[in-house]
Amino acid sequence: MLCGSPWHLCDHVFFIIHMETESHWILGRLNIEERRVYMYNSLSTAMKDSAAIKACQPFAVLLPHFFALFDEFKKENKPICLDPFEVVKVDGLPQQTSNDCGCFVASFAEYFIDMKPIPPIFDVEKHCDRLAVLFYKYARMKEVEFIDSEDEAPPKGPKKNLS
Helix, strand or coil, X not given: CCCCCCHHHCCEEXXXXXXXXXXXXXXXXXXXXXXXXXXXXXXXXHHHHHHHHHHHHHHHHHHHHHHHHCCHHHHCXXXXXXXXXXXXXXXXXXXXXXXXXXXXXXXXXXXXXXXXXXXXXXXXHHHHHHHHHHHHHHHHHHHHHCCCXXXXXXXXXXXXXXX
């Protein structure tokens, strides 16, 4: 699904959350149908999980209001409900041993997108190397084929009225 698609057509939305007090990144996955925010935390301890759930709460509270404000519930003929979304911790995730939470966040999202189960243990160095190669290949492709990403392209002028 392309960026900018209407929310009511989305099943899941990923977002990264920076836990500033913990200097840590986690992955959030919004399941609109279930009204849940799933939290993927690669540094799971009782204290870190509590902080991660606290970091997800603003999303859980504000998103229903956002959907109501922009009539997203009406597009699906769903009743407007401003109750906060439930925050659910995803268990059984591989845990980081060094400061590499960004690689874990990217890998968790990729596993979900590819509809593959997240293995309880994985080689983080292998994943970091693979991501580095993918980013390098993408950058080279853009350079060789003169491709601009949407946010890098020059702004488009106003549309001309042909009538």
